Amino acid sequence: MDAAIPDTVLTRARQVRLLVLDVDGTLTDGRLWYAEDGRELKVFHVRDGLGLKLLLHHGIAVAIITARVSHALALRARELGIVHLYQGREDKRACLSEIASALSLPLSACAMVGDDLPDIAAMRSAG
Template sequence: MKKTLTSRLKKIKLLVSDVDGVLTDGGAYYSDNGLHLKKFNIRDGMGMVLLRKAGYKLAIVTTEKTKLVELRAQRIGVDDLAQGIVSKVEAVEELMKKYSLTWEEVAFIGDDINDLPVLKKVGFAACPADGTVINRKAAHYVTEADGGHGCVREVCDLLLSLHYKGAAITELWLRK
């Protein structure tokens, strides 16, 4: 890992993620009777659970507002969920105020144009491999994985690798 990337990661205390195109592949499933479904990557969720156990704060900030996302956030133990958000910068600033953090201490994963203002402000900006060109250029780190296919886990693993090696990750999982 590059020294500049490591120095950015060491300051992080809060990971904020978008949903569509990051925690999901950006697709949506609709049934004939109007049922709306999204597919979430289980490894992304595990990465977030491990980060929480390691003492990081977790948040999801999304422009959409669905019960589905609320259920997923509850399942993985996200500290804060902000849905129906127009200005993600304002939402992240509220989180920073709540936890007494600076922009340097926030990591954000975003794939599309509505995430760009936050990507340009945070201490560590990540974008999935299949994110928009402008987001990939603005990011400090572009994941190898596409959105919904492990990109969040990849970022979680980067953060965890600063503190935990090998078997220590298993011990982290076993923590209550």
């Protein structure tokens, strides 16, 4: 094993069956872009998309939870094959619990990645 990664971290990582992601600041650079007509625009990196597709290919479920609602995000999720998309959800911890329950997974098998205060409760409840 790689000496730079503690065995405890590797053990926990091997147990992950669901990756849950926030969007703004996690899948994007955190900036908010608006078109002249008021539509919200998002910029996603192709490398993140490849990584998410690889997770799905290897049987790791991927979910996205965001408090915002974005047509661009819905298109990107569909393009990547992410079926667990939850937009307009303020309580991310409750949403994470719902997803885990629907997939018959314990929270210990879930990983949550976020970058802001509304993500903390969900990150703490995940494995």
